[in-house]
Amino acid sequence: RKGSVVITGASSGLGLATAKALAESGKWHVIMACRDFLKAEKAAKSVGMAKENYTIMHLDLASLESVRQFIDNFKRSGRPLDVLVCNAAVYQPTAREPSFTAEGFELSVGTNHLGHFLLSRLLLDEMKQSDYPSKRLIIVGSITGNTNTLAGNVPPKANLGDLRGLQGGLNGLNSSPMIDGADFDGAKAYKDSKVCNMLTMQEFHRRYHEDTGITFASLYPGCIATTALFREHIPLFRLLFPPFQKFVTKGFVSEEEAGKRLAQVVSDPSLTKSGVYWSWNKASASFQNQLSQEASDADKARKVWEISEKLVGLS
Numbered sequence: 302r303k304g305s306v307v308i309t310g311a312s313s314g315l316g317l318a319t320a321k322a323l324a325e326s327g328k329w330h331v332i333m334a335c336r337d338f339l340k341a342e343k344a345a346k347s348v349g350m351a352k353e354n355y356t357i358m359h360l361d362l363a364s365l366e367s368v369r370q371f372i373d374n375f376k377r378s379g380r381p382l383d384v385l386v387c388n389a390a391v392y393q394p395t396a397r398e399p400s401f402t403a404e405g406f407e408l409s410v411g412t413n414h415l416g417h418f419l420l421s422r423l424l425l426d427e428m429k430q431s432d433y434p435s436k437r438l439i440i441v442g443s444i445t446g447n448t449n450t451l452a453g454n455v456p457p458k459a460n461l462g463d464l465r466g467l468q469g470g471l472n473g474l475n476s477s478p479m480i481d482g483a484d485f486d487g488a489k490a491y492k493d494s495k496v497c498n499m500l501t502m503q504e505f506h507r508r509y510h511e512d513t514g515i516t517f518a519s520l521y522p523g524c525i526a527t528t529a530l531f532r533e534h535i536p537l538f539r540l541l542f543p544p545f546q547k548f549v550t551k552g553f554v555s556e557e558e559a560g561k562r563l564a565q566v567v568s569d570p571s572l573t574k575s576g577v578y579w580s581w582n583k584a585s586a587s588f589q590n591q592l593s594q595e596a597s598d599a600d601k602a603r604k605v606w607e608i609s610e611k612l613v614g615l616s
């Protein structure tokens with residue numbers, strides 16, 4: 302049978318390119334988990350995905366209620382879950398004030414980390430029940446959360462500190478909206494959320510890989526400077542960033558190429574190693590990359606996991 306893969310945020314950028322690549326392979330049915338049904342439908346059509354290769358299901362990661370509703374709908378669909386790709390993200394580099402999810406968590410960490418945390422925890426049981434030979438749970442990471450790289454050293458750097466803001470619920474009332482308890486900084490909140498994504502993947506691996514055989518992986522697909530992720534950035538940045546990445550850092554990768562890379566992590570028989578953070582070299586060959594000290598800190602991963610469980614109501 303065809304594999305059944307859920308991709309969050311498949312209505313644009315990397316998620317859409319990955320959905321297209323998998324749908325075209327003929328080996329996958331793609332469940333596009335998106336907050337805007339009409340946009341997702343138009344996006345799927347615009348890249349020429351054939352109707353029988355995808356299903357759109359509503360998911361707003363900025364609402365835990367919506368995450369639970371999605372799980373119910375997915376279960377009712379009767380489809381198996383073979384691979385889950387946590388891809389959706391928001392990035393608010395120019396926001397002066399924080400905004401918040403339905404439950405009152407700062408929006409970037411609330412969406413990118415906490416929404417996906419609840420989703421992946423609840424879908425793990427679905428995955429366990431699938432008889433697919435190579436089950437995978439993938440959480441998209443980023444170089445920007447990795448302070449062992451040049452890009453990860455552009456200020457403001459990711460830093461989760463002692464997690465006091467996360468512990469306090471990131472609500473901006475009796476706690477800071479930032480994980481480390483500092484003043485709000487939208488660019489940093491995004492980077493922090495990506496560190497949480499990479500820590501969560503590794504904690505999943507430690508807790509569940511041996512028992513379930515599921516492959517847990519993260520990746521940095523390259524700098525896809527053209528996606529809507531940068532929609533909130535100032536116009537001059539949006540104009541100069543793609544050529545800067547193309548000609549100066551040479552880290553630029555097209556949406557199509559990035560989609561093929563993520564599609565490899567979903568289905569390539571050689572990428573089954575668990576607990577790994579994949580990157581690609583200039584010749585577009587995958588390799589197992591190093592994470593920064595903070596993004597590979599096992600003690601921090603456990604603490605983020607435990608606090609996140611409380612915040613999303615799992616413990």
Ligand code: NDP
Nearest residue numbers: 310312313314315361362363388389390524525528529530
């Ligand atoms: P896009 O902005 O193009 O795509 C983000 C997707 O997430 C969109 O489909 C968006 O939906 C969706 N989304 C945002 N908020 C929510 C929500 N509350 N609920 C459900 N879906 C939501 O960005 P990219 O494709 O660039 O980003 C995809 C991933 O790649 C992210 O995890 C990002 O961190 C990562 N990444 C990107 C890099 C880059 O250079 N662009 C580099 C490294 C990693 P909608 O269409 O409705 O807005």
